[in-house]
Amino acid sequence: MKPDDFSFFSKWLKDRTGLVLGTDKMYLVESRLTPLLRKWNMGSFDSMVASLRKGDEAVMREVSDAMMTHESFFYRDIKPFELFRNTVLPRLLAARAAKRTLRIWSAACSTGQEPYTLAMILREEAAKLAGWKVEITATDIAREIIDRARAGMYTQFEVQRGLPIQMLMKYFKQQGDKWQISADIRGMVQFREFNLLQDPRTLGTFDVVFCRNVLIYFDQTTKGGVLNRIARAMEPDGFLYLGGAETVIGICDAFAPLPGERGVYGLVGKQGASAVPFKQAAIA
Amino acid sequence: MKTCLVVDDSKVIRMVARRILEGLNFSIAEAADGQKAVEACEKQMPDAVLLDWNMPVMSGIDFLRKLRTMRGGERPVVVFCTTENxxxxxxxxxxxxxNEYIMKPFDSDIIQAKFSQVGLL
Known part of the structure; x- marks a missing residue:
């Protein structure tokens, strides 16, 4: 890709998706987009960039989808999900006892492992949730990835990265050389196409937001914008999960880390389910 | 340092598993079939067993059933690692x-993930 095309491309991609590319990422762009060149019988990146400059939506969509990183696995890092099951969920069950509704958002859900992990955890806790309306909304910017997530079909490799064997036995069926998560679990998750640069209030208001391992791809300004928009789409005493290498500190004043656990945040100055430090609550 | 007995009739698989598990700070013993694994456990019960299914002399499943009846044999964490998928x-x-089950082919990420899940790491 020529330097001026790369400059155009990186600005276009950031404006559309928030993804930041340094000039050292030229190899990444070429390796991700070469399959599309072949698919469209384009001889060079010049033609592709020309289509982007013209605003060809079909090309823009496939190119931006191809540039996204879709690495995900079940029970990723395990601890956030243990915390969700053992601490966050009981607190929300107490705080929402009158309303008996729970809304969870898995933002940038990739191929669905995160929302399905949450759905399996909630299914395991079904006795406590009898009579509750529980919604898991899972979003991703890439349409093809959302379709894959919705199908809930995984390779042998994918079901072995983090998924306990008991969960595989309980919630998956073997389909040839793939494994499909049960219709029951699939039915607990609503998948939607959504760009984190948009206003998430169109999705409603959430008690828990998982936005893990996404902000790492954005610059500081974009991170702040995403976090501020998420804050406006959360219940005042809701919980935000970020990835292990991500933080709100120095980026967004709306959230503060919840003492006692890494990676979980509450809205600043709010009272309720997220107001008591986790370790203090555990001792009490 | 935790100990892991790698039971597989393939020398190559034992070597690959040894390399991965030593990288995870395990001390490794090897056995080429279920009978040799029983003998190894009689001498010293390991903390973990990485276990193939199809082997000559005694299969992995027969070894596992025998292990669980042995004195102290309830203690090792057993992770199957087999092409029976x-x-x-x-x-x-x-x-x-x-305790866990790995479907071959495996890589270091899968071994690490499975050993973490069963509390070995």
């Missing part, structure tokens, strides 16, 4: 007392 075999293995 269907639900019937998985169910049989878990029913016989296996």
């Amino acid at each position: 269907d639900m019937a075999h998985i169910t049989e293995a878990i029913g016989a007392g296996a």
Whole structure:
């Protein structure tokens, strides 16, 4: 890709998706987009960039989808999900006892492992949730990835990265050389196409937001914008999960880390389910 | 340092598993079939067993059943690692007392993930 095309491309991609590319990422762009060149019988990146400059939506969509990183696995890092099951969920069950509704958002859900992990955890806790309306909304910017997530079909490799064997036995069926998560679990998750640069209030208001391992791809300004928009789409005493290498500190004043656990945040100055430090609550 | 007995009739698989598990700070012993694994456990019960299914002399599932009746044999965490990758075999293995199940081919990420899940890391 020529330097001026790369400059155009990186600005276009950031404006559309928030993804930041340094000039050292030229190899990444070429390796991700070469399959599309072949698919469209384009001889060079010049033609592709020309289509982007013209605003060809079909090309823009496939190119931006191809540039996204879709690495995900079940029970990723395990601890956030243990915390969700053992601490966050009981607190929300107490705080929402009158309303008996729970809304969870898995933002940038990739191929669905995160929302399905949450759905399996909630299914395991079904006795406590009898009579509750529980919604898991899972979003991703890439349409093809959302379709894959919705199908809930995984390779042998994918079901072995983090998924306990008991969960595989309980919630998956073997389909040839793939494994499909049960219709029951699939039915607990609503998948939607959504760009984190948009206003998430169109999705409603959430008690828990998982936005893990996404902000790492954005610059500081974009991170702040995403976090501020998420804050406006959360219940005042809701919980935000970020990835292990991500933080709100120095980026967004709306959230503060919840003492006692890494990676979980509450809205600043709010009272309720997220107001008591986790370790203090555990001792009490 | 935790100990892991790698049981597989393939020398190559034992070597690959040894390399991965030594990288995870395990001390490794090896056995080429279920009978040799029983003898190894009689001498010293390991903390973990990485276990193939199809082997000469004694299969992995027969070894597992024998292990769980041995003195101290309830203690090792047993992770199957086999090309038997269907639900019937998985169910049989878990029913016989296996703690986790790896479907070959495997890599270091899968070994690490599975050993973490069962509290070995």
